[in-house]
Amino acid sequence: MTGPAIEIDGLSKRFGDVTAVDSVDLTVESGEIFGFLGPNGAGKSTTINLLLDFVRPTSGSASMLGLDVSKDRETLHSRIGVVPENYGLYDRLSGRRHVELAAKLKDADDDPDELLDRVGLSQEDANRAAGDYSTGMSQRLALAMALVGAPDLLILDEPTSGLDPNGARELRDIIRAENDRGVTVFFSSHILEQVEAVADRVGIMNEGELVAIDSIGRLRRQLDTGAQVILDVDRKLERNLGDIPNVRDIDVDDETVRGTCVEPAAKLRFIDRVRELTTVTDVRIEESSLEDLFASYTGEDTTDSQTETVVPGGVA
Amino acid sequence: MSVRTIARKDLADASRSKALWAVTLIVLLSTAGITTLLAVTSDMPAGEVFSLSFQLGGTMLPIVALVLAKGAITAERESGSLRVLLSLPPSRRDVLVGKLLGRTALMLVATLISGFVTGFVVLTILGGTFGLLAAFIGFLGLMGVAFVAIGVGISAGSSSDSRATAVAVGAYMILVALWNLIQSAIQYGAVELGLMTEGSAPAWMKLVGLFPPNRAARAAYRNTVGGQLFGTDPFASVWLPVLVLLAWILVPVTIGYLRLRDAQIG
Incomplete structure (x- = not known):
């Protein structure tokens, strides 16, 4: 045809x-x-x-x-x-x-x-x-x-x-x-x-x-949502991580360091940089879900539905 | 091709509805029953009994026809099966005509059964010609078809089943239950406005009396039996009431089609 x-x-x-x-x-x-x-x-x-x-x-x-x-x-x-x-x-x-x-x-x-x-x-x-x-x-x-x-x-x-x-x-x-x-x-x-x-x-x-x-x-790819890398650390970072190419939204607290890596190679750079400053005990990577993609186009917040709390005694 | 398939499907589907048959049976049995009672207890000739029976049928059959027809399109629209049909090749017109044929066939079967039962009773008890019976059944059938067409037209023009039911009930009230009253009101108003003198019966006023399908059918039957098939007076003729009946078959369906054609099947 x-x-x-x-x-x-x-x-x-x-x-x-x-x-x-x-x-x-x-x-x-x-x-x-x-x-x-x-x-x-x-x-x-x-x-x-x-x-x-x-x-x-x-x-x-x-x-x-x-x-x-x-x-x-x-x-x-x-x-x-x-x-x-x-x-x-x-x-x-x-x-x-x-x-x-x-x-x-x-x-x-x-x-x-x-x-x-x-x-x-x-x-x-x-x-x-x-x-x-x-x-x-x-x-x-x-x-x-x-x-x-x-x-x-x-x-x-x-x-x-x-x-x-x-x-x-x-x-x-x-x-x-x-x-x-x-x-x-x-x-x-x-x-x-x-x-x-x-x-x-x-x-x-x-x-x-x-x-x-x-x-x-x-x-x-167009959306540029990237993957979120979550690192568990055994002690808090004492120094600022500074800018890492293609890594954004870096978030540091007592036990974890998070960053969104826009391209694959950035993940390793990100992990290496953190390891220079502290000991990494665990690595988790969360790919952006289709829901995120969908939400970014439709302006719908889907996070609520994902973390829905279960009503004690079951749903009526 | 499409029209015939849809008509056959509709006949198969509707004829499986027990509620429909229950209503039909009750109405038909009561019509036949009352006629039998008349035939047995009175000493009227067969022609007269048929005439009274026709009047009875003219009150009962329209409600059967309207109940049978008013959901033809709206029920499919509400269930969503109309969306399935219209996803297939048939057009809205095919669906409407198919439905009209299916329900007409159903109504004719019901009318034929009741007509033959009633006619058989009358002929056995009182005697009479088969010509009488043929005219009785024929015009009763044509009247039934006219009311089916009104019902299908209403159904095609309505967006919901409840609305179609309301309009069908309204049509029955106006055309059958209240027409005597309406006719008197028109007559009274016309005299008041000086359009006619009291006691006279101008042609248009006679036409008012002939307007509802059940009145037209009864006139056609009476005039056939009266032997005035080719009379010069149109109101004593058969052709004028038959023309009125044909108009009742065509006009409501056409209006219904125009509304269905432009409807949103959402």
Whole structure:
């Protein structure tokens, strides 16, 4: 395939006074796995709703597989697979019936049982009404429906919600397998590890704007967050450490010395300098987490959630 | 293709709803029951019993049709299954037309069963022609379809199921329960304003009387049985009430479609 899988051009959507999506430009190349990140209310879902023609833009345009998302939606939707956000199933129809429905509507001749097996639903599950399904099973069924007709592009809105870790891993395997087949995958998530594990590139949305697009590795480098080196020392430093190239935020107290090393070689320089002045009893290195990266773009403080205190007697 | 698949899916899904069948059964049994009572206890001819039964059906069937139809789109919108359907190739129009066909088929099945049961009872006890029965069932069916179309139109134009329910109840109150009162009020107002003289019946006033689908269907039935298929007076004809019924099938669905077309499926 040639040409971009998704092309978004100056896309904006206002709901009254609220600007949900603010002139977003984004190109996702064919064959990519693209992770779409952002906190709740950042405009991820509205962007996907615009791509699916559920909502019409205030201005700008978008196309997928070279087809306009609104004008060519029927042709387009027969070539893409979608797990929309807040999707619903037909409680009274069986799992197999759902896949058959998708196949008929897409004019595809997939074997429903084969697809259901692929997403981990047994024959027995397939015969049950979807109303009896757990959240995880519903998610699997929705994915099976999306895979109908060998789509060229998969759009998955929060596909891991409701899946246990095992299910999330199986989903990643399916995403990779589809990608190997040449399928472009565009998926949104607020769970960063999920995105990091499979995505080639990520886009981060915040307050309706696309604030960053790049590979996670490059984003991390761009951010210059570095690694924090924590040294346990047996006595307090008597002299100031002074300036060390590429080491910043040096913090000294009675038992530890901390510094943020922007490049790898700076770590050794930092340790050497400290050892000139005192005895180092332990070395710990903390890589900047994806949460830090995310927070730096979205202005969200994630440290609170990490050091959450447990309420005695358990959480109600 | 899409339309037919959606209609069939809707029929399969809706026909599995026990609540729907329970309501339908209660209404149909009571209609057939009251008719039987009439046929057994009174000495009216079959045509007259059918006419009274039609009036009864004209009060009961609209509520069945509206209950059956008002959730056609809104229920899918609230459950999120509409998002699944619209992620697939069908357009909003395909979904609406498919839903309309599915619910219409369901309503027709219910009407046919009730019509045949009632008709069988009347014909067995009182005798009468099958032509009478055909007109009875045919126009009852057309009326049912009109109310299904009103319900589906309301559903397509509403953003939530509770709103669709409220509008459907309102439509029933105005068109069925309160139309006598509304007609009198219009008549009184028109006389007061000097638009017509008391006791006269201008054409537009007759049209007011024919306006609700149940009134139109009853007129069509009466006029068919009265043998005035090709009369010169439109109000004694079959074509005018049938035209009114067709308008009730088309107009609400079209308005509903225009609203659904521009809606945010968020």
